[in-house]
Amino acid sequence: MSVQSQVPDGVLPDLSARAGRPFGVYIHVPFCATRCGYCDFNTYTPGELGGANPDGWLAALRTELRLGAARLRAAPAADTVFVGGGTPSLLGAAGLGAVLDAVRESFGLAPDAEVTTEANPESTSPEFFAGLRAAGYTRVSLGMQSTAVHVLAALDRVHSPGRALDAAREAAAAGFDHVSLDLIYGTPGESDDDLARSVEAAIGAGIDHLSAYALVVEDGTALARRVRRGEIPAPDDDVLARRYELLDDRLREAGFHWYEVSNWARPGGECRHNIGYWDGGEWWGAGPGAHSYADATRWWNVKHPNAYATQLAAGALPVADFETLDDATAHVEEVLLRIRLRSGLPTAALSADEQTRAEIAISDGLLRRDGERLVLTDRGRLLADAVVRDLLG
Incomplete structure (x- = not known):
């Protein structure tokens, strides 16, 4: 079993990055314009922030990255960077450029570093993607979920069915060789044909990577409450299996190969950062609620942006706790x-x-x-x- 710490917040054991392992940096952006009914991520809408804002978050992030680079002995330059959330695209291209600059100034970037950001299609534009490329980003991952209006409504997604596809094309036009779309399958009310049309549309957008996840009803979400009240049915395991086979067959025909159970790519389109998670890599996770792993130790940050910023302002890493595996x-x-x-x-x-x-x-x-x-x-x-x-x- 793992051994959990019994120490005050902000304290970590001595840590040293292990030679020969991939090393990444994950950045958690906790901001969202609205909360999707199925989401249980550590995110906050404007009314939930209690005064926290992107500028204060960015200042605290710079401090965490600086302290982290000093704390983790033998840390190499980052092979990969992944900015997730939340909705990173709410920061705009300039804000995301500042995030990447903070990583460069602390851990540094390997010459061939893969740099990814997630983005909500509704908060992107051709100018946004051009700004990302100029800042040094190499990959974009866009939340699509479905092209069916009723499926998006069931998920409380606010983007129009075609916006994710347009955003993927805009990213490619801005010079991104690696563009990914995310699908969710098994939503109540979705049909096999709904999923088939979504997969076809994604392939037609010219992407080189697709992630597809079965809908999971997480405790504490609006979706879970609707299922509990009997308003909508829970996802059916047999239906989920059939949908997985449907999308896998079509992606294979289109030249995509599975490289992880929920991820498919054209040759060369695999996400190196995520492979690092699955294949024994190490990473520093920065931002409220972010998790990290190095030297057989896993740790996680305090969750709320205000608590995060307060701890860093006091000169301490914002660690809630850690465990040694x-x-x-x-x-x-x-x-x-x-x-x-x-x-x-x-x-x-x-x-x-x-x-x-x-x-x-x-x-x-x-x-x-x-x-x-x-x-x-x-x-x-x-x-x-x-x-x-x-x-x-």
Whole structure:
């Protein structure tokens, strides 16, 4: 099991980045114009901020990055940067440029660094994308969810069905070689045809990456309350499996390959930052509620932007707490994460008993051998969590 700290806020053990591992920086932007009914991320609408604002957040972020770079010994220049949220595009191109400058000034950027920002299609424009390219961003990830009006309404999304597609084309016209769209499938009221049309539209927009996630009803969200009241049905597992197969088949026909259970790309379009999460990389997560991982230690920041800024103003890292992963916990996480990748899990990472259980999964058609690695089959991807549970016993 992991060992959780019993120390005051803002205190971390001695940490040193491990040589040879990818190193990334994640930036959490906590601002949203409205709250989507399915979202349980650490985000805040204007009425929930209690006086916090983007300028104060950015000043605090610069301080955290500076303190973090000094705190993490042997930290290399960042191979990847990912700005997520929340709605990073609310900062505008100039604000996102300032965020990237703060990373450059603290951790530094590797010469071939991948730099990604998420964006809400409604807060983008051709000028926005041109400004991002000039600032040094190399990838854009746009929230699309669906092209069906009734599906977007069920998710409380405010953008029009075609805006995400137009934004993807605008990003490409601004010089972005890597543009991603996100879909959500399994929303109450969605049909197979709704999803098929959304996938076709995404492919037609000329993107090189697509993420697709089954709708999850998270406790505490407006969506969960509607399901509990019986206003809408909960997602059906059989329907979700059929929708996954539908989108996987069409993406494969269009030249996309799955490289993680929920992510597909054309060759060269894979997101290096996210691969780092799944494949044993380390990262510093900056911003309210952000999580980090280095030197077998995981830590997470205080959540509210005001508490975040207050702690940094006092000269302390805004750490809420941390835990040190022991060997057993680290092993569980390695199996859980690496099995999701198309590159698979090294057989040598498993114990003798786990290798025996892997043989059963192979005979059941859930895993296949690829040299010295174990890779999920198409059927295995539908049951990835169960495969992990069976492997670990």
